[in-house]
Amino acid sequence: MATDTATDAGSTPANEPIHVDSADDLDALVSEHNVVLTDFYADWCGPCQMLEPTVETIAAETAATVAKVDVDANQQLASAYGVRGVPTLVLFADGEQVEEIVGLQGEDQLRTLVDSYTN
Template structure:
């Protein structure tokens, strides 16, 4: 997983030639901690690039993409958000909602 910030978001996500799943999270968020190991499994099994963006440290990007609650997962392809999942979900449901199955 890559750590995303306001400074590297454009390079790591918007200019990526591969799909990137961005996990909008915060340290204090219990559901964010619950979904983290699921994302690690998905990354390992599917080879999907996953970036974690701490919303407390990067509120500009959170606002830019209309993230109102966390965890929010946004799948970017060719620099554009194509799928969005809000809330912690079991792996199978998360993969289905993101169109990975």
């Protein structure tokens, strides 16, 4: 039996954040899933660490797929999306970037944002 890969996933959201290491990986996720919340973060960033349980909950409990991009390891990708500070959350719906939020967000705010594109 095949293991769960991006090509097997189809439009079913992943239940946990998916770590993305290239523009191609992110493009593939965005094209394969209806709604993708991308968390641009850094390991040294306190607010990013505080946001981690929230993005895990969003991945587990909503119809969105959550992607995580380490800005230190993927500086070109972060730059391509204009990320200037972390955490930055970029929401894609139907293959298009629809929202960008900079800074720590509450679970209710993120859930409402995601639900507005998934329902």
